[in-house]
Amino acid sequence: MNLKKLLLRRIIEIFVVFYIIMTILFLLFHLAPGDPVSMMVDLTLTPEDVALLVAQLGLDQPLWLQYLYYIKNFFTGNFGTSFHYGRPVIEIIGQRLPPTLLLFTTATVLAAVAGIWWGKLIAWYKGKPVDTGVTIFALVCNTLFLPWIALLFIWFFAFRIGWFPLSGMMTPEIWVNPAAGFLAKAGDVLHHMLLPLMTLFVVNTGAYLLIMRSSMLETLREDYILTARAKGLTERQVRNRHAAPNASLPVVTSVGLSLAFSVNGGALTETVFSWPGIGRELIFAVSNADYPLAMASFLFIALVVLVANLIVDILYAYLDPRISYE
Amino acid sequence: MKAIAAAGTGKNETRSFRMQAFLEGWSLFYENIVGRIGLYLLILFGLMALASYIPPLIDPMYHPMTGVDPDISYASAPSWRHWLGTDNIGRDIFTQLLTGARVAFLVGISAAFISIVIGTLLGMIAGYGGRVLDSVLMRFADMIMVMPSLLVILLLSVLFGQLSIWIIVMLIALFRWPAVARVIRSQTLSLKQRPFIDMARVAGASHVRILFRHILPNVLPMALLYMTFRVTSAIIVEAALAFLGFGDPNTVSWGMMLQWVWKTGHMFQAPWWLLPPGICISLITLAFYMMGRAMEEVLDPRLRKTKGPDYAAS
């Protein structure tokens, strides 16, 4: 079936795009005035240390060879050693990626599902006060400045009423305790995750709700909706069977398009909540001039976005028969 | 040509399409509560930005960056002297807030304007040129679009060392044009299918003439609409950068104020310091966003109506 072909094409495209991103990054960092070491390294190092570092990073080699090494290193998982942690970068990434995936995937899926659901309902009240109220509320949520609302949530839910921990992902006592079972550990992570999740949910859901609402209104003008009504379907059947499936298609597309933007929000959330994810690590690495770690974190984030886009594409093809059955 | 046109009948139906569309659109816009709230909010912020020049003239202690109240060296609560209190070294928060409005407008509008110009030009060229040019430009746009712009700019800040406000504006503009280009391209594609473009070609019009005399006026309303959305995203990116400590150290922006509260650990003790900048960032983006949405609702049905006769005789 053509779905396979489509999939194959998208995967190849992802490889190409990723390769180009890698190359651009390489060129930016190697052709920019001043060498990366002097940009990244603090002044406390002795000249010998610097020379060692230059050799270690292969910066004394010709550019094309550095490039080849750079590509090869990526595919062999060799990203060098973090200046700050003094450990292999790949190890750090390996630790940071899962928490990000957990938080980000949960938040995106929840926001999209809730947005589609509520958008579908609210479209039915077009022009009524409920509609205006919800629309404005969604707009407000959507434009809340994320780090600020995160700080407010921490201040209120964690500091004032103490329902949630202030930051982090785990309580050390529980994880050190050999008696703690899987449930206790999972519960602990969930307890830490709820507040960041809530932040992302509040900020992202509004956008999806608004898109779904206008998409529903658009769909309701279609002739097949008129046909469905003429057939004697109840309003509920018209909405759920005929309007919603079509109307959610553009929302799925926009989820894909807004993924990169949500990643920005994800990184900010991780930073404010000290969630040990890869976004926070990138910001941390940039602040600390940890060049290998920053590069690798960024590449992995880009990869996550690309793969997430692929998943959205597959979902879309699955929902729209016009694509999978061409 | 214009003089002759003006010599026609003096009735009000001689109003140009643009004028007519604008007046119609304006009344629709003003009926929309969302658009009206947005407009009022924007006027408020505009006044704030203008007012930001006043306090330093009253007393140098009200300078947002360098002004320090000699009597205060801690974060003080609102008082008659400092309407919104001071930060931990005794600078006036209200003054900083006013200056922040100025910076937000500056960053938002200039970054949005640049990205709209780039996006509109590239979108028109891609849509009109078609084929390889279109594919290359749009793949490039897609690539930039899948990159989280905030994080890319962060990474690039390493190259520039310290970011000045103008570099931030340029970087935001460079990473935010693709969405505009996409929309303008699809508009151009559908315009290209419209017979009046064929008619212009048949009349012998050059590509430049077609692009700028025939296509540009038709995509301009959409470009303006997208400008409001770009303004919000530019303000948010700048604020986030400043919040993370990568802002221009010579400028007070709301994001930077938030960073100071956060980094100095005053977020639990000084609500007068934590609340205002966050409210301002959220409200100004809300204002532009609301304007944009109201404009979108004005533009959309009109675009639809030109498709053909309505069956519902209105």
Place this chain on the structure above:
Amino acid sequence: MPLLEVENLTIDYHGRTGAVTAVEDVSFSLEKGRSLGIVGESGCGKTTIGMALLRLLPENGVLRKGSIRLGGDDVLSLSAKELRAFRWKRISMIFQAAMNALNPVHRVGDQVMEAIRIHHPAFSAEKIREEVAALFDLVDIPEARINDYPHQYSGGMKQRAVIAMALSCRPDLVVADEPTTALDVIVQDQILRKIREIQDRLGIAGIFISHDIGVVAGICHDIMVMYKGRIIEQGCREEVFVSPGHPYTISLLSSYLTIDGVFDLHADTAEPECIPVDESRPGACAYAPHCPRADADCFVHPPAWREKSPTHGVLCSKTC
């Protein structure tokens, strides 16, 4: 007693700038098994009448006056639940631009089955499937295509599927709004023949709405010509074609190009289209500004309904 009786139907659309009357004082009736054609230019209110029969007017459409009766039932007083049972079972509709009448994300067969399932909840799945197969057979769509999606169909096939769907509950009346506009001449001819054939076979009454008097003339017993929301001429098709009474009908017919030449029935064809004219007074004849016969009277007084024969009437004060 006639199957359908419409009396003094008046419908307004409420817009931002006030109300516009789309249909004014329209009355007609239709016997079982007969078909009526409604002809008029775009915006004359013909589609609105079709929608009103199923009570499917858009939100801003208000039925100000009049009554609609089908087989003795007052359509306008049905409750929401009765209305749902009434729709499709009693009157079904073939919509303008049938291409868009099928939902792109559902299989064509499922969309037809859905209609049957709603109105015959007692039918078994097997029985419904048989019904659908029979319907597709009726409109000449191969059984293998039942489970296809709409985008896999050609334009003519979609149109036939829509017809199958309209017939699925054996309604008393089918309303077809521009059923063939987007189709090729040959396909259009086939579809019209098919509709007519099925209609005769099943004894279903039909209302055909079109801007093309030729399409309507080919399949309808009676013709109703509308202009700006009013019926200006009504009669059986022979009467309307051979001795049209209203100047608008005459201009329609005399500008109708047929393969054998022009219907040059009357010499006084008007060519007023480009002369910018003032509107006639409210209530007066709406066609007066374009009418070659009009005199000062026509711009002031409402036109009178004249019976040319028991079955043929004209809304015009002037006799030719």
Place this chain on the structure above:
Amino acid sequence: MMSDTTAPDSAILEVQNVSRIYRSRRFLFARDDKGITAVDNVSLHVRLGEVFGLVGGSGSGKTTLGRLILRLEHPDGGDIRFEGMSVSSLRGRGLKAFRRRMQMIPQDPYQSLNPYFSIYDTVAEPLVIHGIGDDAARHELVRKALESCGLSPAQDYYPRYPHQLSGGQRQRAAIARVMVLDPDFVIADEPTSMLDASISFSIFRLLSKIRKKQRVTFLFITHDLAAARFFCDRIAVVRQGRIVETGPTVAVIENPQHEYTKSLIAAQPRFSFVKNPAEGEV
């Protein structure tokens, strides 16, 4: 402007074995499909001063053929000659001169005028493009063109915008824009298919008038055999990109040879119940 020396039956336009194939183009990933053949090896010629009709259903390729002749698209094979010059080889100045002489009347009056151009600007634009006349001369040309197309007094229409006109008026303005250049060859692509019947008839009459007065050669593209019968000297019946039958209009309609032409004629609405439809004497 027209050369009077050419014999009346000499061809002003020749289409020789022209094909046009649409392929889906994709960057990086070329599809290996064969594409859709919109125009398939078509040859025809149009004589000076006649009205030549291209009749066919939707998707028959008749519009594509028109676009190829207008050089809005390029043929994938074959050659189109306008007065002996190969159209596809035209560049720069030659192309501009060609554009001045060959014009098109569009299908959809709702779409064919730029909403941001006043009627004066719309009609004057071709003059501006070709640098014809000064302001005063242009003014006079535009006035004449509008009035000859039934939009008079022309001054009333100058400052109006397309959305302020009715469908018929827009189509007249579009025709005025074409006629202001005084072209030798006009392609009319379904010029009335979007208009109501009575208005479309008046547009036909306008075109007939123009034709008689200005000695223009017309290529008339239509799906409607009846309209072709009314307006054309010769017709070609097109189906799936090929010409299935060609000849004088009356001969083709009264004595069709090809099966498709026959079924096309059979599908025309007829009014057998009307005793005496006027015999076509137009």
